[in-house]
Amino acid sequence: MIKEEILDLKKKKGVSILAHNYQIPEIQDIADHLGDSLALSRRARDLDADIIIFCGVLFMAETAAILSPDKKIIIPDPKAGCPLADMVTPEALRELKQKHPDAVVVTYVNSTAEVKAETDICCTSANALEVVNSIPKSREIIFGPDRNLGSWVSAQAGRDLILWDGYCIVHQMFSADRIRELKKEHPGSVVMVHPEVPPEIINESDVALGTGGMIRFAGDSDSNTFIVGTETGMVYRLKTIYPGKNFIPAFSGAICRNMKKITPEKVLRSLKTLGPVVTVPEKIARRARSAIEKMMEIK
Numbered sequence: 001m002i003k004e005e006i007l008d009l010k011k012k013k014g015v016s017i018l019a020h021n022y023q024i025p026e027i028q029d030i031a032d033h034l035g036d037s038l039a040l041s042r043r044a045r046d047l048d049a050d051i052i053i054f055c056g057v058l059f060m061a062e063t064a065a066i067l068s069p070d071k072k073i074i075i076p077d078p079k080a081g082c083p084l085a086d087m088v089t090p091e092a093l094r095e096l097k098q099k100h101p102d103a104v105v106v107t108y109v110n111s112t113a114e115v116k117a118e119t120d121i122c123c124t125s126a127n128a129l130e131v132v133n134s135i136p137k138s139r140e141i142i143f144g145p146d147r148n149l150g151s152w153v154s155a156q157a158g159r160d161l162i163l164w165d166g167y168c169i170v171h172q173m174f175s176a177d178r179i180r181e182l183k184k185e186h187p188g189s190v191v192m193v194h195p196e197v198p199p200e201i202i203n204e205s206d207v208a209l210g211t212g213g214m215i216r217f218a219g220d221s222d223s224n225t226f227i228v229g230t231e232t233g234m235v236y237r238l239k240t241i242y243p244g245k246n247f248i249p250a251f252s253g254a255i256c257r258n259m260k261k262i263t264p265e266k267v268l269r270s271l272k273t274l275g276p277v278v279t280v281p282e283k284i285a286r287r288a289r290s291a292i293e294k295m296m297e298i299k
């Protein structure tokens with residue numbers, strides 16, 4: 001019933017609904033476009049729609065607003081924050097920059113607009129390695145706020161990074177012992193994990209990928225069973241795309257409470273009121289946009 005009301009109203013009002021891969025199934029099912037944060041940012045920018053309801057956490061909607069200043073970007077619950085993004089403040093980042101005045105600042109998109117404004121180039125989990133590889137080896141790099149993504153990139157790129165000590169509370173929950181047990185229970189399975197998980201979890205995996213990469217990998221792989229080490233919304237997404245394959249959460253408690261704050265009721269309310277609108281002051285947006293666009297030029 002609510003689903004039909006949402007689909008009807010969004011059509012009448014010409015609203016596009018974008019949803020992250022970690023959203024609850026009811027939200028995934030009403031979305032016009034689903035994806036990881038990079039894909040959704042590009043989609044928001046390129047979409048021929050004046051009004052976008054962004055079902056994700058606040059930094060994602062902010063990124064969309066920064067890239068599309070002429071569009072109305074709505075988030076159904078502005079309290080859907082990201083604890084990882086809040087682990088770095090612009091003041092603290094400025095202090096670190098003063099200690100390393102020649103360093104290039106690479107910031108994960110899981111960060112506030114104010115922190116992006118202090119950044120030279122952004123990255124996502126899908127392109128972090130390419131972004132770091134694009135920086136001359138002679139330059140120091142400050143990488144934040146996710147230390148796990150940073151140490152994975154550091155190992156892949158074979159260079160030291162100055163890591164911010166932040167982490168995602170959801171991706172920190174996985175246990176290497178549990179993954180070893182699951183591998184025994186499902187011989188021949190492939191373990192895919194998100195690079196936000198700690199290094200000891202990556203060591204138990206076959207591949208570390210962002211959510212968009214996981215979708216492509218599962219489609220290309222000959223394997224039929226996958227152990228999935230990321231937020232559990234991704235398991236529903238994978239099962240929907242590949243109903244003939246088997247996807248097992250590496251930990252069924254890996255739930256991002258903030259992502260789950262977006263509900264069909266809140267989406268319906270947003271459709272009725274066309275709010276709450278996400279705005280970023282132009283002074284901050286201009287500097288943040290430059291860091292995001294530099295990333296997009298790379299991949």
Ligand code: SF4
Nearest residue numbers: 082083084168170256
């Ligand atoms: S899963 Fe982690 S990084 Fe992603 S929004 Fe939730 S807390 Fe933030």
